[in-house]
Amino acid sequence: MNVFRFLGDLSHLVAIVILLLKIWKTRSCSGISGRSQILFAIVFTTRYLDLFSNFISVYNTSMKIVYITCSYATVYLIYGKFKATYDFNHDTFRIEFLLVPSAILAFLVNHDFSPLEILWTFSIYLESVAILPQLFLVSKTGEAETITSHYLFALGSYRLLYLLNWLWRYFSQGFYDLIALLSGILQTVLYCDFFYLYISKVLKGKKLSLPA
């Protein structure tokens, strides 16, 4: 465990908790893409199937449980409790265009052709594009609530910090994983224009609004 990975996990946890609290406190999921949250729930489910079979550490197991429960709770709040506030008119990104290619690619490019490994690879590929429905929703509505932009900033930072973690592990342990690395680069690149808007607008106290 190195500082980048720890900060990355922390940033990821903060993002997940910020989103859950935003929906719970404001009793509204306006501006949130339920489709992205479904994809994240699928990502955690397919990635953490080894939750009980492959014990790594208390930290690892407890974080996995927190991620899985929070992601399902978020999906439940969006499509269950607060579905009246769900923006289904704008949350229209076709997630099958993300699920099918990720599944096909997972069969073609993986480290080991075993069910757990293919599901892990699928979750890595899917996670790299899972934010697209959310970014699509923000671009369609042309703006995002400040709390939502903090959520996106924390979520984007997590994988950026993981890229630094992999750099660190490569030079210190000779460890590298091309599948996770290339997917992580794609995932982080997707946030670039958001990062620019966040730093140039939100940090100056303005609302995040996309140029019309």
Add this chain to the structure above:
Amino acid sequence: VIARTRHDEL
């Protein structure tokens, strides 16, 4: 290189 299929990261 460490066995890549033992994923110790989240």
